[in-house]
Structure formats: C-alpha cells, structure tokens
Amino acid sequence: MNGSAAPTIRADALTKRFGDFVAVSDVSFEIRAGEIWGFLGPNGAGKSTTIRMLCGVLSPTSGSAEVLGFDVARDPEEVKLRIGYMAQGSSLWNDLSVQEHLRFYAGLFGLAGTKREDAISHWLKRLDLYGQRARLAGTLSGGYRKRLALACTLLHEPQMVFLDEPTSGVDPLSRREFWDIIVALAEAGTTVLVTTHYLDEAEHCNDLALIYDGKIVASGTPESLKRDARNGITAEILSPDTVRVLDAIETQPFVASAGLYGSALHVCIRERDGLDRLSQFLQEHAIPVDSIAQVTPSLEDVFASLVGKR
Ligand SMILES: Nc1ncnc2c1ncn2[C@@H]1O[C@H](COP(=O)(O)OP(=O)(O)OP(=O)(O)O)[C@@H](O)[C@H]1O
Ligand SMILES: [Mg+2]
Numbered sequence: 001m002n003g004s005a006a007p008t009i010r011a012d013a014l015t016k017r018f019g020d021f022v023a024v025s026d027v028s029f030e031i032r033a034g035e036i037w038g039f040l041g042p043n044g045a046g047k048s049t050t051i052r053m054l055c056g057v058l059s060p061t062s063g064s065a066e067v068l069g070f071d072v073a074r075d076p077e078e079v080k081l082r083i084g085y086m087a088q089g090s091s092l093w094n095d096l097s098v099q100e101h102l103r104f105y106a107g108l109f110g111l112a113g114t115k116r117e118d119a120i121s122h123w124l125k126r127l128d129l130y131g132q133r134a135r136l137a138g139t140l141s142g143g144y145r146k147r148l149a150l151a152c153t154l155l156h157e158p159q160m161v162f163l164d165e166p167t168s169g170v171d172p173l174s175r176r177e178f179w180d181i182i183v184a185l186a187e188a189g190t191t192v193l194v195t196t197h198y199l200d201e202a203e204h205c206n207d208l209a210l211i212y213d214g215k216i217v218a219s220g221t222p223e224s225l226k227r228d229a230r231n232g233i234t235a236e237i238l239s240p241d242t243v244r245v246l247d248a249i250e251t252q253p254f255v256a257s258a259g260l261y262g263s264a265l266h267v268c269i270r271e272r273d274g275l276d277r278l279s280q281f282l283q284e285h286a287i288p289v290d291s292i293a294q295v296t297p298s299l300e301d302v303f304a305s306l307v308g309k310r
Pocket of ligand 2: 048
C-alpha cells in the first residue's frame with residue numbers, strides 16, 4: 001500500500017436521487033491504492049447505487065467522484081476501461097459457455113493472442129472452473145456462477161476492482177478461496193472495493209465504511225471501529241433464559257442494541273458506566289443471569305449498535 005500516492009478513489013458529496021427518494025446522500029470518502037475497502041450496510045442502504053456511480057454506469061445527481069484520476073460523470077468510458085466491476089446481480093448469459101464468457105470479456109478489454117489464452121487459462125484454473133469450461137452458464141450452480149463472474153471481472157488485470165457482494169450464496173470454503181484471491185490482488189497493488197453482509201469477511205478489509213439510509217454513519221479500520229468510544233461498552237450476558245433477558249432490555253433507552261451471539265446475549269451501551277446500569281436494571285427486575293461481563297465488541301456488535309435502533 002502506498003500512503004503518499006494520490007487516492008485511487010475520491011468521492012466528494014456524492015448524491016443520487018430517484019425522484020423524491022434520496023438513495024445516496026452526500027457520501028464522501030477516499031480509497032488508497034492497494035487497499036481493500038469494505039462497504040457495509042443493511043439492505044437498501046445505498047451500497048450498490050454508490051458503486052454504480054463510481055463505475056460510470058449511473059450518473060450522480062450531485063457531488064462528484066474521481067476513479068483512477070478520471071471524473072466518473074465526465075469520463076465514464078475511461079473509467080469503465082480501467083476497472084473491473086462484478087455487479088451484485090448476475091451479468092452472465094445463460095446460453096454462453098464459461099469459456100465463451102471469458103473470450104467475450106477478453107475481447108471487450110482488448111486482450112488477444114497468447115495474452116488472452118494465458119489469462120483465460122489462469123483464471124479457469126485459479127477459480128476451479130477448468131472442468132466446467134464447456135458448460136453453459138445457465139446450467140452452473142449459484143456458486144460457480146459467482147466464480148465465473150469473478151473470473152470475467154479480473155481477467156484484464158484492472159487496477160481498480162469493484163466487487164458487489166461477490167460471496168453471497170457462496171459456500172464457506174469457497175468464500176475463503178475468494179478472499180485469498182482478493183487479498184493477493186491487493187498485495188499485488190490492485191485496489192479493491194468490496195461489499196459483504198458477512199462481517200467475518202469485513203475483518204479482511206484495511207478500511208471500512210458503514211452506510212445507512214444513504215449516509216455514511218461510521219468509517220475506519222476494523223480495529224478502530226471496535227475501539228471507538230462512541231460505541232460505549234459491549235456486555236456479554238449468560239442466562240438460563242436469554243430470550244427473557246433480551247425482551248426486558250432491548251427497549252431500554254440506555255441500550256443501543258441487543259442481540260443473540262451464539263448462546264450468549266450481546267448488549268451495546270453507549271455509556272461508560274453501561275455495565276453498572278445494566279446490572280442494576282437486571283437486579284431491580286429480578287431477571288436471573290449467570291454472568292455479565294464486558295467483552296471486546298465484534299464487528300457485528302459495532303454494526304448493530306450503529307444501525308440497530310435507527
Ligand atoms: N433505479 C432505481 N430507481 C428507484 N429506486 C432505486 C433504484 N435503484 C436503487 N433504488 C433504491 O435505492 C435504495 C438503495 O439501493 P441499493 O441497491 O443501493 O442498496 P444496497 O445497499 O446495495 O442494498 P443490498 O444490501 O440489498 O444490496 C433502495 O431503497 C433501492 O430501492
Ligand atoms: Mg446492493
């Protein structure tokens with residue numbers, strides 16, 4: 001990662017309206033070269049819409065963005081040539097084979113001759129698609145469709161890659177493979193913007209931004225987000241009746257969020273004396289608990305405390 005270079009992406013007050021509805025509101029951020037930048041947020045928060053503006057396929061209502069030095073509104077074609085974009089929905093043709101897809105994308109990005117064949121063979125092998133190369137995309141399983149879409153995205157070695165939920169519907173071992181590839185790309189200097197709903201995956205990112213209702217509500221490294229004092233404390237409660245505890249506390253004003261975490265209950269409180277208040281509340285209401293302790297919040301806790309009660 002090169003900290004002194006110009007950022008690969010600079011978004012400045014990026015906004016998208018659909019009629020009266022504001023899908024993305026005043027979003028600003030920078031992504032440095034070689035970084036894995038994770039974009040998190042609940043369904044409908046505005047992640048895909050932001051990505052589509054950055055890829056030059058949707059024009060911003062206001063604000064601006066530069067990708068690899070090109071303005072996305074003024075030079076969308078320059079942007080499209082230099083990036084890889086794996087859209088959230090399938091962009092495959094059911095009646096083209098795996099190999100035909102790769103040949104098509106290679107042509108689109110000007111790869112020819114041995115360079116084209118080498119790239120295709122590399123990604124067929126790397127994504128375990130070689131045995132499937134003659135199959136029609138329409139007959140592939142969901143996970144293999146994702147593999148093919150990823151191969152098509154990376155074939156031309158773009159400097160900047162946008163991956164919109166690359167691993168949704170992908171089995172756990174394959175997810176790990178996808179992330180090995182993403183990490184290797186970044187190590188080789190490629191910049192990656194990735195969205196995911198799997199918060200364990202977000203731990204692989206150098207930087208994260210949380211978007212909610214079209215606005216970025218938090219950003220930072222996974223570590224700094226977890227440390228952030230605004231999140232107060234996270235308490236872990238063990239109880240013989242977790243559901244009763246959850247019912248009792250989740251509506252309390254001092255509780256930012258509460259939810260099951262394995263067999264325990266995790267409660268986020270945005271106050272330093274949160275643990276005392278929680279203990280006192282449980283005692284006063286004679287709610288039985290086995291233990292209550294402050295724990296290091298997981299990203300899931302951070303996420304829940306920021307968007308859980310809004
Ligand atoms: N073309 C469109 N016309 C009208 N509304 C749209 C359009 N595209 C997106 N939206 C709305 O904008 C909001 C943001 O959608 P977006 O797809 O960016 O969310 P997202 O964060 O990617 O969600 P998900 O996690 O479900 O993929 C949603 O309310 C969506 O319905
Ligand atoms: Mg989306």
